[in-house]
Amino acid sequence: MSTVEDQNGEQPSARFGHTTTVVGGTRVILFGGATGDAGRYTITADAYALDLSSNTWQKIQPDGTAPAARAAHAAACVDQFQLVIYGGATGGGSLSSDELYLLDFRNDQSAWMLVPVLGNTPGRRYGHTMVFHKPLLIVFGGNNGQTAENDIWYLDVERAPFQWNKVQLAAGAKAPMPRVYHAAEVCQEGPANGMMVVFGGRTGDNKSLKDAWGLRQHRDGRWDWVEAPTKKGSSPEPRFQHSAVFFGPKLLIVGGRGDDVTKSLPTSVYDTETCEWKNLISINRFRHSSWHLSSLLFAYGGFNHKHPSAPTADLQVIDLTQQPELGVTRKSTPAAPTAGRAAALPETPPTIGRGLGPAQAPGTAPPGNLARSPTPPRLAGTAQAANRRKELVGQDIRIAHQVYVGVPKEFSALVRKISIDKLEDEGKKINKQASPLAIVHEHDGPGIHNRVIKELLKPGEDYESSVGDDSFILDAREVADLCDQTFDHIQKEPMMLRLRAPIKVYGDIHGQFPDLMRLFKAFKAPHDLNEDGDIDTLDYLFLGDYVDRGAYSLETMCLLFALKCRYPAQIHLIRGNHEDRTINQIYGFRDECRRRLGEDPDHHASCWSKFNKCFEWMSVGAIIEHRILCIHGGIGGAIHTLDDIGSMQRPLVVAQVPSTDQEQKVTDLLWSDPTDNDSIEGVTVNETRDPDGSGRIVKFGPDRVHEFLKSNDLSMIIRAHECVMDGFERFAGGKLITLFSATDYCGHHKNAGALLFIRRDLTVVPKIIYPTERSHAVWDSAITQARPPTPPRPLPRARREDFPS
Template identity: 35%
Template sequence: MDVDASLGATDHDPAVQDATSSPTEMDGEQIGEQSQQLAGSQAASTAAVTGSSTTTTAPQQVVQAQQQSPVVGPRHAPTYSVVNAIIEKKEDGPGPRCGHTLTAVIAVGEEGTPGYIGPRLILFGGATALEGNSASTGTPSSAGSAGIRLAGATADVHCYDVLTNKWSRITPFGEPPTPRAAHVATAVGTMVVIQGGIGPAGLSAEDLHVLDLTQQRPRWHRVVVQGPGPGPRYGHVMALVGQRYLMAIGGNDGKRPLSDVWALDTAAKPYEWRKLEPEGEGPPPCMYATASARSDGLLLLCGGRDANSVPLASAYGLAKHRDGRWEWAIAPGVSPSPRYQHAAVFVNARLHVSGGALGGGRMVEDSSSVAVLDTAAGVWCDTKSVVTSPRTGRYSADAAGGDAAVELTRRCRHAAAAVSDLIFIYGGLRGGVLLDDLLVAEDLAAAETTSAASHAAAVAAASNAQAGRVPGRYGFIDERTRQTMPEAAPDGAVVLGNPVAPPVNGDMYTDISTENAMLPGPRRMNKGVEYLVEASAAEAEAISATLAAAKARQVNGEVELPDRDRGAEATPSGKQISTLIKPDSAGSNSIVPAGVRLHHRAVVVAAETGGALGGMVRQLSIDQFENEGRRVSYGTPESATAARKLLDRQMSINSVPKKVVVHLLKPRGWKPPVRRQFFLDCNEIADLCDSAERIFSSEPSVLQLKAPIKIFGDLHGQFGDLMRLFDEYGSPSTAGDIAYIDYLFLGDYVDRGQHSLETITLLLALKVEYPNNVHLIRGNHEAADINALFGFRIECIERMGERDGIWVWHRINRLFNWLPLAALIEKKIICMHGGIGRSINHVEQIESLQRPITMEAGSIVLMDLLWSDPTENDSVEGLRPNARGPGLVTFGPDRVMEFCNNNDLQLIVRAHECVMDGFERFAQGHLITLFSATNYCGTANNAGAILVLGRDLVVVPKLIHPLPPAISSPEASPERHIEDTWMQELNANRPPTPTRGRPQVMTNDRGALAWT
């Protein structure tokens, strides 16, 4: 029997026992060959290391060197240096170990507040002793026969705070996992998921253990998963793909290496493992590989050891198509060396690989010990150059020697994680010695896309960490701030992102869903994770452009930092934002708009129920709207990859918009079609999209508009509501009011409703017909990752056939990437879909976003712009976690007032949230939430509203369907039955979140809206 129960058994495994052996047998088992250990690391650094001591290079010298020697083409692999971390008590340090995991966890809370917790590295488990030694005794030159003792495996948890450069041991509440090594761990927002491994009692159970780090005191939970799963195994890989799917691949079940692929959908309950059968050429059965997920949902599996104990060199990409298929593909480029028991992590589009073993007492060649797979350029790089052929020269023996900087990364069975552009490595095994050092490197390829000032700050902070100094500020520090700081303060800071994650209530049924977490989870904090290399279109230059444009990760990091010093950010005109900030004046928190005001009455049209109130129009004081403050929030992100070839098209471009307007713009006479087949074919939609895209591409990211104008909130495919609004309050046609008033739509045109195709095609046709009068900006549902889940993709397939429907869905989503992102009206009112979140302080930040732009490639600014919400009411200030999901925030009235002060604005109009009366005031009337679809999802019972802004800048809310109490049974029309069925099916699969805000209270007050 070919059994490999050891963490790193020798090539011939002479002393390996079956993993199902009894605990007493396992206690004395030797697991590992001295020179082949588990590895893990990537990244880049700016400090040079010589010998066993570290020296730091001055930030000025680094920046100067970069300016003198610009790099052309892909950058080579970085150099690592030692971090002199702070360890106050001996037990706080992880100590020597290997076979552990190191996981980066995003920040929690708002920086500067009492509850803020910065980004952390969580180290779990591993082996702390070698066979024949109680600890890491031995010398670098000791014989290579010492293996790892499973009896020395642990279940302890250590935390490295990146901000304070400090290690600490944490003792979470709850039942911890059993001691283990060679397990897997990955981050889901502010949680670390642990699975598998091997320990003193043999193979660990296949249970998922979750370490919830949202609160000040962490807690362990065990997640209940139904049905069969991967089973006990070790030496396997696991990663969170597309911020949704937990993927477990390969490893060893105690009998043989495996190649199976398992997926757990964190957005679907009850949780259940599903065995996948991906198409394409995948990796052979192997163990000790690495798997890392890129921000766009591409999983890269690298290296490993096959069933014949042969180290592997190839890398394989695994991606999910829109139609649900998973497919393997061999990654391009020539790997510098085969390896296993190494480590790998993504920073932007660059996969950083470190260390590894080759078997037979050999380790990876010195120059190839650190390598980078640049997925944008499609090449491998080692520490010297682009690799064009395998490095077949000298391989390192398992002993010290050679170049000191390279020697640092010569190890195996270590672990690695990335925070923004910084890559950290901890521990491992080299020369029969367990290691206890923390290494860091900076990915200069990503840093080069930021400004010289911010790069210098990052370098300085890295130098501070390497020298044992604590960074003084977590963000950018401008010159003005620097001059006011004490001399003891550092000269720079590490550039990191700190998305806020909401609390997670967990027990054995802990929710590990990433639903509503666009940035996420882990892809919201790391700068690299924010930057997506689109599978269908991205050129290598596009990555550099988007990186320079604004941010990164989040999906775990960012260039546009939530709490960065404003003086460090330049506007498109080249001005520093610090010059745009106005000094606070007395009473700044109670701005009284000079010109913009909300009218004291709203126009209301009752629902056409056929009763005595049908069609009645009333004007109500806005103070009578008892439901103002009740919101309903929806949205669920996920990532996937797919691309289709363009179809050949030929048709008169100008004829299509007219056809659409004639066919659909019937405010009073439109009826849902009897046949669901859409009246346009894919060629016509392609021409319509081409015409609209040319217009959108010529417009700025922030539109400059004039009053009078009508403003519409979310429509979500409820085309009937759009027609009712046009019928009651005027339509955009020559027979209507287009000649003297403009129209502005705030996004979320598709999903949920039954007629997304009618809604988006009519709005596009109106844009082409009246390009200077009809204006569209982007919502969070104008993204393929979202509308693939909430109905638009399904509607396209259902109404146009699978082939044409999928093509149309792709084409419209490409158009969405060109939509403007906000609108300024008379330079006094800004309109956007979501809000200002944590990161948007100036309009120029939105203007600087370059289109076309995808959600995955966008910055934290784009995420906040499309996904953030106001807090529950004016009494809740600052930033708070957003119930939509990890990494999203709500912002208080103080943020609204500050933003208005900074930009000379008087009002923010936004959509994104279903509010019961169709509109809602916030921040003493300086922000209005607008929602135009009625009875959202068939369950919300909300009114729909628009805002009409006159030339005098008076804002008048106009409503439809405020839903009076039922006085007769609803009409059971076939159309209503079809729509209800559609929404019921969609809600069953993607249920909306419950109504937020003030609870509805039955009242006898006949002046209340409910009695209108």
């Protein structure tokens, strides 16, 4: 059942047609709407803040020029602390202006400002929806004063000057009919991840609707609509003036009215994973607003069906863990999401770097009263309040509590879900199939890169059977052409890449091409001729050490280069310590080019030379969503700022014996490791990699990690470079993850290989594979015997009995 919450402070008057928007994770901002009673409604422009820790309202008086009074407008939160308002009605048949207003909470005092926008706009309208799907504000539908619309407009908040763009669908493409008073929300989890989902509304001729549609922009820029299928249950009753929120992969349709205004409608739930509709209890409201925090669904204001002309000021709450139809228990409740970033709010929020308003001064935090609450939010008036406090506290970027494991041998397509802390405990199988459309790219068709993808990208095939075969699918001239094409893309990229989630991150591959194919088979490939790839829904980041030791460095390098050429904006390659001619002439890659391409590697135009030219121009770091730094090695003792990494000059030649501060920074970035455990702090000699004790290669402690993250407004470091037994390993209290994607390192250690899937909400999900019985055959035994591998990191104590040393 729903409960009506007690409210404190300067409570707003009863109203309808308003908006409520979560800001900073613990505050809700109410703006506008209409107050009064039938025939005596007054349109307002007042703003209130609701503190969810105490259900206390405060009327706010921001600086600047506020939007004119309006109702039936739309609002959205950009990043964590910026609220935008667009459109609405002013009463008497008049509409609000087509200006975009921003309420900025990042500085000590809140302030309204008018966002300067060039060119055309969506125009005046009411009853439309607006969502923020980073970095885009998306406006859909509504009524322009004469007719209902089904047009789509978007504005990129990270690209100035700001400009509205109208989406042009392909000729003949399906689209929802024009509508007003519908609801829309962005899904952040499951097969509809990244879609704006629209439900219901009313047509221009006053017909109520009950259809659901998903809108997605593909990575190549295409937009399309997909009508949501129904496999189980009955579609909800037609409705309009309702609201919608996503709870994980489930869309909740809250309240609304149909043709009979006196009839209350149940809360309907659409599961995007099973395509099933179910009904929950009714919230008994329309023209209200709603939001959710953790597993609590809130609804504020609007009309009830018994008195459909007098608005209310009630705050209603439903505990979704008490709804058995949702299949949710309190133990599995997801962390409270933030409104704009789709990432859980950290205890100390990072500086918001790119938004619509003026940039926040470096090193300053958002205002404390909006950034976080010193006390976990509580829900006044509910019997379960005390038990819910801890569940509502904002969380930092987190590692998922479960890891996905691709089963080896003949069952690599089967996926098991098991505990992250007890890798031997099996859980239930999962079988979630995404449904992206095949991406269309300007480089489709003939070309060396397309030939390589066609002939090499075959997930699951047995490459191990051809070990020792000196043939290769390309001749030296073709490999050289592929290197030249790749160089054209790499040289244009900055040393520090700025990337978006969702994204898959891979660690060291070391010529272990069969493992790359097994990871692609178990967890999807970017492009697959036989199945749908997932490149149109996420990016791929590889952290270096593509070559050496393994028997398939050419396959690995040529496929990654081919993918880079085909999808230059979605495949990202950064440099490892083996992407260095001094190193890879010793550890196998030079000899492999000589044997398999029949070339003289020392010739200035050889493929080996061209590969290394590309390596010297590769980026050396990447930042995901301004929060996660990805590098190959570490921060050592010489790297203190992001600029230390981003300012490195190209072509970057690694000094084997660093003699300057800049050379030491390069060595630290590509060669340094974390200390053996969290109890060893500071910067120490790396005796494993630097046995002569020269001090040029070091280990860095957890204190260095915490200091670096704090001073650079980051939340996590992901790095590669070291073999770890489970394929990934946490350090510095989980603030640093080491990732290794090649199994059974050099045929000695029986380690697992892993990738990290970083979801849109910045949850880090490890996905691992175990070595096969024949995995040792893919390592170059001559290299291994002549130059023993660096041993894996010491196992955590709880894991030492699970694997042989």
